[in-house]
Amino acid sequence: MHFTYFIVFLYNVLRTLKVYIFSVFILTKSFHLVILTSEMKDIFEYTDFRAYLKDYYLYKKETSSYFSFRYFSKKAGFGSPSVLKFIIDGQRNLSQDGIDKFIEALGLTQKRGAFFRTLVNFNQAKAEKAKNRYFSELIRLTPGERFRHVEKNQYEFYSKWYYSAIRELVTIDYFNESPAWIAGQLHPSISLREAKKAVAMLLKLGFIKRSKSGKLIQADPIITTGNEVASLSIRNFHRQMIGLAAESLNSVSRERREISGLTLGISEKSFKEIKERIAAFEDELLDMISKDMEKTEHVYQLNFQFYPLNSHGAKVQ
DNA sequence: CTCTGCGTTGGTAGCAAGAG
DNA sequence: CTCTTGCTACCAACGCAGAG
Numbered sequence: 001m002h003f004t005y006f007i008v009f010l011y012n013v014l015r016t017l018k019v020y021i022f023s024v025f026i027l028t029k030s031f032h033l034v035i036l037t038s039e040m041k042d043i044f045e046y047t048d049f050r051a052y053l054k055d056y057y058l059y060k061k062e063t064s065s066y067f068s069f070r071y072f073s074k075k076a077g078f079g080s081p082s083v084l085k086f087i088i089d090g091q092r093n094l095s096q097d098g099i100d101k102f103i104e105a106l107g108l109t110q111k112r113g114a115f116f117r118t119l120v121n122f123n124q125a126k127a128e129k130a131k132n133r134y135f136s137e138l139i140r141l142t143p144g145e146r147f148r149h150v151e152k153n154q155y156e157f158y159s160k161w162y163y164s165a166i167r168e169l170v171t172i173d174y175f176n177e178s179p180a181w182i183a184g185q186l187h188p189s190i191s192l193r194e195a196k197k198a199v200a201m202l203l204k205l206g207f208i209k210r211s212k213s214g215k216l217i218q219a220d221p222i223i224t225t226g227n228e229v230a231s232l233s234i235r236n237f238h239r240q241m242i243g244l245a246a247e248s249l250n251s252v253s254r255e256r257r258e259i260s261g262l263t264l265g266i267s268e269k270s271f272k273e274i275k276e277r278i279a280a281f282e283d284e285l286l287d288m289i290s291k292d293m294e295k296t297e298h299v300y301q302l303n304f305q306f307y308p309l310n311s312h313g314a315k316v317q
Numbered sequence: 318c319t320c321t322g323c324g325t326t327g328g329t330a331g332c333a334a335g336a337g
Numbered sequence: 338c339t340c341t342t343g344c345t346a347c348c349a350a351c352g353c354a355g356a357g
Contacts, residue, residue, distance in 0.1 A: 068342060080328050082344070095326065 043112050044142050049119045054088045056106065076105035093124050115141045131232055153205040158237035161244060162190050166198050167207050168299040170216045177216055188247065238303075245303055263309065278304050 040059040046052040060067040070081045078101065086092040094102060099120050103113040118141055122134035135155065157163050169175055169185060176182075179195035190198075199216070202208045209219040248257055266274070285302070 069344090070342070078327075080326095081342090083327080085344075092326070098326085 043108065043115055043119075046119065047122075047138075049094075049116065049123055050088055050090055052116075052119070053084065057084065057088060072105060076101040094120050111141070111143070132236065135232060155233045156201060157205055157207060158233035160194075160198065161237065161240040162186055162194070163198055163202060163207070164237075165299050165301075166195075167202060167218060168296075170208055170218060171296040172299075173295050175216065188244070188251065241301055241303055242305065244301065274306060278306065 040055050043052055057067075057069075057072075060072075069084050072084045073081050076083070078098075083092070083098075087094055099117050103116055106116070108116050115138070118134055118137045122131060122138055125131045125134055165186060166182060169182065170177075177199060179192045179199070182195040182199070183190050183192050186195075199208075203210075203216075206219055208216050211217045245259070249259065264270075282304070
């Protein structure tokens with residue numbers, strides 16, 4: 001009698017246990033799902049540490065009731081209650097000590113910590129040279145191919161002046177993809193190695209592709225604008241092109257180039273109008289070229305440089 | 318060289334809004 | 338009402354560059 005009761009008891013225990021285990025399983029599974037859906041992006045996906053911090057703040061705010069600017073400040077060891085806010089808003093920069101405190105408070109491990117440090121330095125660096133150095137470091141610190149392809153490609157493309165020149169060269173109908181021909185066409189000329197690497201790189205980055213007949217033709221990869229990486233890349237590019245313009249004063253005869261300049265005393269209103277008219281002129285030229293049915297014979301670079309010679313002009317918003 | 322002004326960084330006090 | 342939170346105005350210390 002007692003034995004049968006015991007069996008029934010055992011059975012019931014096991015049954016509830018099973019139900020319990022099953023429900024725990026369900027619970028953990030759905031819990032896991034909840035975690036997954038509100039998971040934030042990995043820090044490696046960011047090129048702006050302020051954007052990362054903003055997302056971090058929003059994420060924390062959503063997932064924990066106790067999180068606040070004050071809480072974070074205290075955790076990171078700041079006396080000031082709203083450091084995080086100031087930094088997210090871009091009103092303040094992070095010092096080297098501050099970076100350490102943030103890494104600690106954000107709970108970033110070795111690699112992510114190093115990435116965060118470099119990212120902050122990259123965003124906060126003023127000198128172009130330092131910015132470039134930090135950017136290369138960022139790419140190095142990013143595991144695998146996780147770094148945003150588009151931005152990396154963009155940076156690569158603008159890193160050498162002859163990449164865009166070669167991209168235009170392929171439109172010449174007697175274009176020959178041998179490195180020797182390409183190197184010989186460019187002025188100033190580049191090495192065979194550079195030419196070879198450039199074609200491989202342009203193909204890899206998607207700026208040129210092979211047509212059905214196997215000829216190289218232009219292609220349009222996605223290019224983002226407006227972010228810091230883009231503007232850094234483009235500044236590097238402009239710097240090189242302005243350098244080439246200076247060189248061309250010596251190396252190209254006057255009949256084959258057009259270099260002129262004006263020094264103007266202007267109002268703010270005229271300044272804006274001149275900028276607009278330069279942009280309009282560029283559009284006009286692009287339009288003209290696209291309608292020109294003649295074959296491509298040359299690749300030229302046209303720069304516009306319009307910049308202040310007085311310090312006030314450089315500062316006005 | 319010193320002095321001065323300025324920008325940066327870190328901090329304090331306190332206000333308004335909202336929850337409880 | 339109190340307490341928390343977000344936010345801002347303001348202050349102090351420090352380093353640095355430029356003027357004299």
